[in-house]
Amino acid sequence: MIIPEDLLYTREHEWAKIDGDRAIMGITDFAQSSLGDITFIDLPKPGAKVEQSKWCATVESVKAASDVYAPLSGEVLKANTELTNHPELVNKSAYETGWFAEIKCSDLGEKNKLMNSAQYKEYVQGLSK
Amino acid sequence: MNYIPHTELEKKQMLKVIGVSGVDDLFKHIPKQLRPKSFNIPEGKSEFEVVEYLKLLSRKNATDLTDFVGGGFYDHYIPAAVDALAGRSEFYTAYTPYQPECSQGWLQAIYEYQTVICELTGLDVSNASLYDGGTALYEAAMMAIRLTGRKKIIVDSGVSLIYRTMLYAYTSNLSIEFVETPVVHGQACREDIYKHLDDKSAAVIVQNPNFFGAVDDFSDIVERVHKCGALAIASVYPVSLGMLKTPGEMGMDIATGEGQSLGIPLSFGGPYLGFIAVKKEHMRQLPGRIVGATVDKDNKRGFVLTLQAREQHIRRERATSNICSNEALCALRALIYTSLLGKAGFAELARLNYQKAEFAKATLDKVSGVKVKRSAPTFNEFTVCLPKNADEVVCKMINKGFACGFPLGRFYKGLDNYLLVAVTEKRTKEEIVQFANSLEAALCS
Numbered sequence: 001m002i003i004p005e006d007l008l009y010t011r012e013h014e015w016a017k018i019d020g021d022r023a024i025m026g027i028t029d030f031a032q033s034s035l036g037d038i039t040f041i042d043l044p045k046p047g048a049k050v051e052q053s054k055w056c057a058t059v060e061s062v063k064a065a066s067d068v069y070a071p072l073s074g075e076v077l078k079a080n081t082e083l084t085n086h087p088e089l090v091n092k093s094a095y096e097t098g099w100f101a102e103i104k105c106s107d108l109g110e111k112n113k114l115m116n117s118a119q120y121k122e123y124v125q126g127l128s129k
Numbered sequence: 130m131n132y133i134p135h136t137e138l139e140k141k142q143m144l145k146v147i148g149v150s151g152v153d154d155l156f157k158h159i160p161k162q163l164r165p166k167s168f169n170i171p172e173g174k175s176e177f178e179v180v181e182y183l184k185l186l187s188r189k190n191a192t193d194l195t196d197f198v199g200g201g202f203y204d205h206y207i208p209a210a211v212d213a214l215a216g217r218s219e220f221y222t223a224y225t226p227y228q229p230e231c232s233q234g235w236l237q238a239i240y241e242y243q244t245v246i247c248e249l250t251g252l253d254v255s256n257a258s259l260y261d262g263g264t265a266l267y268e269a270a271m272m273a274i275r276l277t278g279r280k281k282i283i284v285d286s287g288v289s290l291i292y293r294t295m296l297y298a299y300t301s302n303l304s305i306e307f308v309e310t311p312v313v314h315g316q317a318c319r320e321d322i323y324k325h326l327d328d329k330s331a332a333v334i335v336q337n338p339n340f341f342g343a344v345d346d347f348s349d350i351v352e353r354v355h356k357c358g359a360l361a362i363a364s365v366y367p368v369s370l371g372m373l374k375t376p377g378e379m380g381m382d383i384a385t386g387e388g389q390s391l392g393i394p395l396s397f398g399g400p401y402l403g404f405i406a407v408k409k410e411h412m413r414q415l416p417g418r419i420v421g422a423t424v425d426k427d428n429k430r431g432f433v434l435t436l437q438a439r440e441q442h443i444r445r446e447r448a449t450s451n452i453c454s455n456e457a458l459c460a461l462r463a464l465i466y467t468s469l470l471g472k473a474g475f476a477e478l479a480r481l482n483y484q485k486a487e488f489a490k491a492t493l494d495k496v497s498g499v500k501v502k503r504s505a506p507t508f509n510e511f512t513v514c515l516p517k518n519a520d521e522v523v524c525k526m527i528n529k530g531f532a533c534g535f536p537l538g539r540f541y542k543g544l545d546n547y548l549l550v551a552v553t554e555k556r557t558k559e560e561i562v563q564f565a566n567s568l569e570a571a572l573c574s
Binding site for chain 2: 042061067
């Protein structure tokens with residue numbers, strides 16, 4: 001399981017890569033492998049306001065639909081429209097080509113509620129016990 | 130049939146469990162004045178007596194009137210093969226398949242039905258059917274709201290009042306703004322629609338032919354609607370699609386309609402058939418079940434329920450709709466009916482309806498005092514202006530053996546003298562001439 005060191009994580013298995021006041025977000029490798037083949041992603045729309053820990057996207061695999069929660073609050077600047085026709089990118093590369101959206105963060109203090117890679121690794125290992 | 134009621138002891142035990150002192154308490158939320166004063170149930174009767182009683186009761190129905198009533202539901206001929214095939218126990222006794230993929234026959238029938246609906250409407254994706262034309266229109270409106278994130282819907286008042294009433298009733302607890310635009314010279318008023326169309330509008334809803342029978346090409350409206358980022362929705366009469374421009378050809382995003390005309394008998398309250406078809410780009414927001422075709426591990430063709438993640442058994446409160454059923458048996462009838470007619474037969478059916486209605490228009494025009502409205506082209510239904518109250522004329526015509534039409538004053542203010550007349554392929558030339566003669570007599574008396 002891949003857990004890059006430079007990212008922050010949520011308990012719901014989203015990741016965020018913060019750069020200044022902007023953050024790129026997606027779902028983790030653990031999330032994609034648990035979901036199985038992803039068939040469709042309902043992405044957040046640019047301009048939409050998202051709130052930390054609130055719904056912002058939906059991922060569909062063959063027989064399940066899972067909610068994705070925003071790791072940070074803010075406004076959606078861009079969504080990865082490549083995923084509309086190629087949702088399998090999330091399975092192939094959850095942290096690179098499989099990113100979901102870029103958010104302009106409204107409160108960087110929210111970072112403190114996220115886990116670093118070591119914490120997330122421990123958290124995930126705890127789940128599989 | 131045996132009827133075995135609960136014993137007094139059982140009733141007491143059940144009431145005790147739920148903590149209620151008597152059966153009457155179960156109804157206390159219903160105001161007294163809304164409850165029946167008595168049920169007027171006579172002492173027990175034998176099966177024979179009950180059957181005789183119901184037979185007598187059923188004779189009160191007029192079943193032999195020559196039918197010129199439309200208004201969304203039409204008296205079309207249903208080939209005997211529809212009853213024979215749809216009545217087979219494999220279909221007729223089967224309840225909704227909870228393990229759908231075990232019921233390959235049903236899924237194939239629904240898949241083919243969806244194909245028929247797509248071909249008729251000229252759109253890409255159909256679901257497995259909905260309850261009726263009105264609920265289908267409601268689902269279309271909700272789709273537009275989900276897809277656009279907007280909450281205003283413009284409805285042309287040429288859309289059946291039955292459908293509009295259902296639309297408003299279903300959404301009464303949601304904050305949706307409906308704007309009704311008027312019909313001018315029988316057709317949707319562009320000017321008024323454009324006046325209300327803005328960046329808050331989710332959809333414009335029109336009907337073809339509209340309730341007055343007028344046929345329209347809404348392509349111009351669709352173009353304007355799309356420029357505003359809204360969706361165009363049309364409720365259509367499927368038989369008319371055998372000759373009219375399809376919703377797909379007009380660029381509509383969603384087409385809905387009442388499928389009763391496709392092999393389902395007229396009956397008071399249904400069951401009828403709602404259909405809905407959408408452009409491919411909107412398919413993720415399509416409500417209800419969808420059957421897809423695929424291949425199994427041996428590469429043999431098979432059918433599955435597809436895109437189920439939209440549905441409430443998976444997505445719960447954020448499902449596209451709370452509909453979790455469909456009108457499978459009625460959809461099957463529509464499939465058998467359209468298959469029996471075929472593409473050429475369906476086009477001929479439409480032509481017959483159109484031509485007979487045109488003949489009726491010409492014939493009724495000769496009746497003194499009757500004015501056929503000709504401000505817009507029509508399909509198999511048209512509006513006539515009478516010199517008298519249409520309700521009264523309808524009553525007189527019943528005594529002459531005709532259900533002569535729908536009095537428009539019931540749905541539209543100020544149109545008390547207007548009658549909506551429908552002519553299907555079943556009406557003969559003789560019947561139409563007799564109808565005109567009887568109408569002349571009824572107007573004189």
